[in-house]
Amino acid sequence: MGSASSIKQVVAIIRQQRKPGEPLAVVTSAMSGVTNQLLHLASLAEQGKDFYALLQQLQTRHFEVIHELVEARLQNQALMELKLLLNELETLLQGVYALRELSARTADLIMSFGERSSTAMIAHILRQYDPQTIYVDARDWIKTDSSFGNARVHTDHTYACISQAVQQHREALFCITGFIGSDEQGHTTTLGRGGSDYTAALVGAAVDATEIQIWTDVDGFMTADPRIVKKAFPLEEISYTEAMELSYFGAKVIYPPTLIPVILKKIPVIIRNTFHPEFPGTVIREKAKRNGSLIRGISSINHISLINIQGSGMVGRSGISGRLFSLFARENINIILITQASSEHSITVAVTPTHAEKAKKLIEQEFELELATRKMEPPEVEHQLSILAIVGENMRQTKGLSGKLFSALGRNGINVVAIAQGSSEYNISVVVKQHDLSKALNAVHDAFFIRTKKTLHVFFLGTGNIGKTLLRQIAEHEDYLLENRSLKIKVVAITNTRRMAFDEEGIPLKCWETYLQEKGKPASLPEFIHRMKSLNLPNSVFIDNSASAEVVNYYEEIFTSSISIVTCNKLGNSGPYAQYKTFHDAVRKYGVDFFYETNVGAGLPIISTLHDLLVSGDKILKIEAILSGTISYIFNAFTGDRHFHEIVREAQAKGYTEPDPRDDLSGLDFMRKMLILARDSGYAVEMEDVEMEPILPEKCLKAPTVEAFYQALEEEDAHFEALKHKAAREGKVLRYIGVMDQGKVSIRLQAIDAQHPFYFLTGSDNIIAFTTPRYRDCPLVVKGPGAGPEVTAAGVFADLVKVGAQ
Secondary structure (H helix, E strand, O other), X not given: OOOHHHHHHHHHHHHHHXXXXXXXXXXXXXXXXXXXXXXHHHHHHHOOOOOHHHHHHHHHHHHHHHHHXXXXXXXXXXXXXXHHHHHHXXXXXXXXXXXXXXXXXXXXXXXXXXXXXXXXXXXXXXXXXXXXXXXXXXXXXXXXXXXXXXXXXXXXHHHHHHHHHHHHOOOOEEEEEOOEEEOOOOOEEEOOOOHHHHHHHHHHHHOOOOOEEEEEOOOOOEXXXXXXXXXXXXXXXXXXXXXXXXXXXXXXXXXXXXXHHHHHHOOOXXXXXXXXXXXXXXXXXXXOOOOOOOOOEEEEEEEEEEEEEEOHHHOOOOOHHHHHHHXXXXXOOOOOEEEEOOOOOEEEEEEOXXXXXXXHHHHHHHOHHHHHOOOOOOOXXXXXXXXXXXXXXXXXXXXXXXXXXXXXXXXXXXXXXXXXXXXXOOEEEEEEEHHHHHHHHHHHHHHHOOOOOEEEEEEEXXXXXXXXXXXXXXXXXXXXXXXXXXXXXXXXXXEOOOEEEEOOOOOOHHHHHHHHHHHOEEOOHHHHHHHHHXXXXXXXXXXXXXXXXXXXXXXXXXXXXXXXXXXXXOHHHXXXXXXXXXXXHHHHHHOOOEXXXXXXXXXXXXXXXXXXXXXXXXXXXXXXXXXXXXXXXXXXXXXXXXXXXXXXXXXXXXXXXXXXXXXXXXXXXXXXXXXXXXXXXXXXXXXXXXXXXXXXOHHHHOOOOHHHHHHHHHHOHHHHHHHHHHHHHOXXXXXXXXXXXXXXXXXXXXXXXXXXXXXXOOOOEEEEEEEOOOOOOOOEEEEEEOOOHHHHHHHHHHHHHHHHHO
């Protein structure tokens, strides 16, 4: 009822629903915003301020609809009827202005002009097409008590009035004013905001209607608030109970009292969208069919305050709860949620923030004696809270449902302040911090609805070879993950050492470089981390594709913010053991993930294999490994007549080494990998505990330049040739092997025979052998490429998908 164009749509819907020979009742609310305007007019009049300009706007708005939708020859009668109504309103406002007083009764009468005007207007428009259209002032039908503002309906009297009127006009099109009624003295009353729905339900119940349709501006009940949860979807059916629960806890689709009359008559109520009339909407009925989910929907109340009263004097003492609830009832303070400790030591109630301080003072007055004698502690009020409620009849006696709810909240670092669940088990309500509500709703929605895709919000650091490759892999496999894993990876931030960019809707990965350059800003690691935390998105993952110690310094802060980390940066796990322990303790404490498969073997499943062995009850007795693709290539090729320095130059030419080959041949990177394996095996090993035999002679290591290094290496040729020939005479080959044996880690050059699993290693492959009680005689071997952007990025990608599977 917002404008002429929308009212035209309303008329089209009514005409489509109208069937010859059958009565149809249409209940109309005021035009959009008019009820608030009427209250504002009343307030202006009460304050002695000019109200005529606003009144004129109201008149113009209604007249414009008549001019546009009623034929010219019929306009005068419609305009005159509206003018008479508005003249009556003006007289009433003048009285308020003169007395400077606005009673509840007068306010109800003033508000009634919204529905009376709109319904009269609709009746005139429809009468052009259907001469049997009858305008009904609901004050003649809906009989109530005198509780102005929210009157209680006298159901029997109301039903009798409606039935009698309908019997007299069996084929009529009734246009009925919503929201209003009258008391025994004939004074105008209102049924509460949203009361037009209630009017429709009363009329439908009185005449035993086949169905009641409520046409609004949404597609029906949604699984959650679509303004907060973008993946929310309409529900095909819900039960009366579910609709009541969802409406009570914030779903503004239907006025809750609407369902009371229809429940007794078992009349289905259908929620339809005026602007999407082809959509079937949501059917509310006694028994709704299952929707394939454990719950029906998630509702929320954005702003609440908690009041907690506690004290030893409450334990075992009857009457405390009664006094508290009677006090709130007398003072018209609505309690949204109640929870009480089984020990009876405390009672917590949720109220609207506007009632919180008043409620606190009333409690202090009511329990003055208990407070003075310290049997009760002063009531505590906590503000800036919200309620999230999961609702569904399928919840009854469903095992694991509460665990699923709290797991979804816990994994996202959302603290539950209070919990309430009725014995009916239709609803579990939790109180959370207001700033966590959006995150909580999205996390819980992902957890409970199979048809929605779980979304990982990724914060991406590092766009070098591995980072670029990973972004390409994510983009290429997006459709596969959605279809086969129900997983959506949304990269919401990217940063490198130069630029950073954020987009909550997701950065387009096919043009991320252009996006970063054009829409990004100068990079700042502290600012990037701060923004990541402040966005507070559910299922957040930080990906570290760097080799930076500065980034590692933020890991603990990231974990404590309930954000998971996937990293190929091995500095975090190979630094001081205290740092390693701090990170892993934080992961357990905050329920997040820390995946770093690529720390040791790029895309090879080495860390996961180790963890699986330990989790399944096996014990690591010994690890043998070659974990450097560069060193592996050099010694695999160091056979026959080839010289060591020639092979090193060849490895550099093929891109297997760093610009200075000593960075690889020093064995430091290999040492870090062995350190991580030892620690993950359960040993508190420090870097200095590792015994490493250098490959290169001292002279080579101390050479001032790369060229000087090669010259020194060539001069040491006899040393390497002697090692090679000695091994060959014994039928062995040279391998640079790391060993972890009972917590002792060593890395040294060894000559091994054909019985050893590393003997036949070729190319630049990595290899690792696990000896355990289960794999004592024949070690478990993992072998394959251990370096390169493609396999390393794939390893990070696999870890990211594992986060989505948690």
